[in-house]
Amino acid sequence: MFVDGEWTGAESGETFDVTSPATGEVIAKVPKGGKKDAEKAIKAAEKAQEKLAEKTTKEKERLWRVTIEKLEPNLEDYAKEMSLEQGKPITEAKEEVYEVADNILWAVEDVKHLETEVLNGYLQPDRKYIVQREPLGVVGIITPWNYPMVMPAEFIPHAILCGNSVVYKPASNTPIGGIRFIEGMVEAIEELDFPKEIINIVTGPGSEVGSEISSNPSVGGICLVGEVTTGQKIVESAGLKKVTLELGGNDPLIVMDDADLEKAANDTVYGCCGNAGQVCCANERILVHEDIHDEFVDMVVEKTKNVKLGDPLDEDTGIGPMNNEDTLQKVEKHVEDAKEKGANILCGCKRASGFPTDLYYEPGVIGDVTTDMLLNKEETFGPVAPIITFSSKEEALEIANNQPYGLSSAVHTTNLDNAMYFSDKIQAGNVIVNGPVLTWDLLHPWSGMKKSGIGATGGKWSVEAFTTIKEIQLPWKQ
Structure with a gap:
């Protein structure tokens, strides 16, 4: 786990095994974080977010470009780890790890090209209304076990580029890909003198870690990809937080x-x-x-x-x-x-x-x-x-x-x-x-109807997911 600016074990000292579905062998022992570890991560992220807000878009872009530089030499090894950890063929694992950079770079461009509106007053014609987007603060991101590395790459870059600090919980079945992603990011943070606490990864059961992330009042937003039942629990515990959910389907x-x-x-x-x-x-x-x-x-x-x-x-x-x-x-x-x-x-x-x-x-x-x-x-x-x-x-x-x-x-x-x-x-x-249901890209909205989700991610819709709107009124003489 990476919590409060350092790699650490769980406060309880407990670990859990990651077992390969391909070989049956234990391939890693990972800290079994709990409620207290999540609380610590949230407090650290809250404090770091104020410092992150002072960083320019150009500085944050540099952070993610350096992150790619740190990850790229190891992608072939990450693909082999992923095949053993998740079970997918090495050809699919390679496609996934090489798509990480694409997701990061697209997120950078989404935020660089962020547009908001300036409106002329109607009832008050002497005013202009400026609309701007601001970060949610601390964002909790919870990802599933089927895409261990590209899932965090789809959400964490957008969240941090928008000015949020992050507490991230990967799936317990496949935490290694997410850990590798955060390792690359931490190396970039250390090289560029960003506050380390802007990213925290807490491994452990959803009933403790995920529950604390969703219910903690210091968390301003939640992004979850997972089962419908998990999404329902998140909504119940999140209260009035901004929630973005991509849940199951029967497509x-x-x-x-x-x-x-x-x-x-x-x-x-x-x-x-x-x-x-x-x-x-x-x-x-x-x-x-x-x-x-x-x-x-x-x-x-x-x-x-x-x-x-x-x-x-x-x-x-x-x-x-x-x-x-x-x-x-x-x-x-x-x-x-x-x-x-x-x-x-x-x-x-x-x-x-x-x-x-x-x-x-x-x-x-x-x-x-x-x-x-x-x-x-x-x-x-x-x-x-x-x-x-x-x-x-x-x-x-x-x-x-x-x-x-x-x-x-x-x-x-x-x-x-x-x-x-x-x-x-x-x-x-x-x-x-004229394509398979199993299709997606980097720039289009990904959303669900009925029980399949709330909100949307992908491209500019991820920027909307990780920000809130502020309106500023200025007097303006015509």
Whole structure:
């Protein structure tokens, strides 16, 4: 942990093991922080924020450019650590660690190009109203276990560039990537003489560390990526703090009868198997028009069989182990429920033998899925492609929207009218036309509807998430 300007253990002296889902070996022992550690971090961050506020945007830009310099020599090693810690294939881990710099540099440009409004008075025409954005103060950032290094890179740079100090809690399953990110930042802070306390990382259980971050009155804002149940607890404890939440989804990919089936099949397999399906914007439900059902499903089954399950450190591995037993048991529960209700396993969908752990799960396709099955009703979060058949776009829309979630979605069609129909009517924060649901970029708003989130991040929307508005009135003679 890095708390109050120094690397330290937990006040209790306790640690917890980080166990590799790939090998079953303990790869790190990490301080098991608690409420008191979080309190200490928040107090330090509060004091440092006043000093950070005195820094110019140019100085903060320099901090992040030097952070990139500190991280870059070690990215290949970080990728190997990530594969062992999280389970994702080394090819995906490399993509993630190399995307860290992109996120940082984009955040820098977002803040450098921040624009606010100057308004002419209406009821008071002799005044001008100047709108400016100011930091929230201390910001708590809580990230999940599926993207250990790029998640902190998506949020911490924006928060600090906007003038906030940060208390950061990574997921206990995968804290190493976040620790490495903070190590690079701390080296840059020391080189540039920034107050060290502007960044704090507290590892430990969410029930203690996360709860204290969300409820502490000295914290001005919370940014969480996680499960819906966790988000609900954060909202309950945060009170009137500014809260930005990106939560779970049960995202549909719709394949119309006029779709490019080759591309749709490729996008289906990618969006179901990427990161072993452990992504909030994975293809959770595959809705297929009845007229092209058989041809399309055959293509998806064949492509899924070609995804190599194996050692995540092998360059030719397409999918590694799932990260943890709880998530895998949920996948198995959903698959068993579907089988009991009449669905057919077309390939995969079972644990694989002959690997160091029993977290290796064969990616699969399930046919004859109906809307009463858990695969349709809940987020599965695994490498499974449940096929649901529809006969009209109206029926597809009804299936897509009949959910408490609304994070993301996709539709494959070559018909512009169909594309616009779904774009207008799907109840989701994102609609991707002719791509996988598993899609994002650095500059667009990432948000959810219904139970899938509050607020938005990404590009300038992250600046809005980490700031508040102040209005200044000036007398002005016309």
